[in-house]
Amino acid sequence: MLTAFLHGFILSAGLILPPGAQNVFLINQGANHKNFIHALPAVIAAGLSDTLLIVLSVAGVSLIILSVPALQLGMYIIGFIFLTYMSISLWFTKAETA
Structure with a gap:
C-alpha cells in the first residue's frame, strides 16, 4: 500500500511541479488582477484540470494509449x-x- 502511495505521489509531483504554460498563465493572472477573486476562476479551472490529469494518469490511461x-x-x-x-x-x- 505504501509503495502504491509513493508511486502515485511521485507521479503527481512530476505532473504538477514542472513550470509550464498553465503555471505561467496562473502567475500572470495573479499579477494582472488586484483582487484574488478575479483570478479565482483561473485557479479553480487549473486545479480541476490538474486533478483530472492526475486521476487519469494514476488510473492507467497511458497504458491504454500505448x-x-x-x-x-x-x-x-x-x-x-x-x-x-x-x-x-x-x-x-x-x-x-x-
Missing part, C-alpha cells in the same frame, strides 16, 4: 497541431511595450 497504436498516433498528431498553432500564434504576436 496499447492502441492508432490512438497513440492520434495523440501525437493532435499534440503536434496544437504546438504548431501555439508557436505560429506566438511568433506573429506583437510585443507590448510599456
Whole structure:
C-alpha cells in the first residue's frame, strides 16, 4: 500500500511541479488582477484540470494509449497541431511595450 502511495505521489509531483504554460498563465493572472477573486476562476479551472490529469494518469490511461497504436498516433498528431498553432500564434504576436 505504501509503495502504491509513493508511486502515485511521485507521479503527481512530476505532473504538477514542472513550470509550464498553465503555471505561467496562473502567475500572470495573479499579477494582472488586484483582487484574488478575479483570478479565482483561473485557479479553480487549473486545479480541476490538474486533478483530472492526475486521476487519469494514476488510473492507467497511458497504458491504454500505448496499447492502441492508432490512438497513440492520434495523440501525437493532435499534440503536434496544437504546438504548431501555439508557436505560429506566438511568433506573429506583437510585443507590448510599456
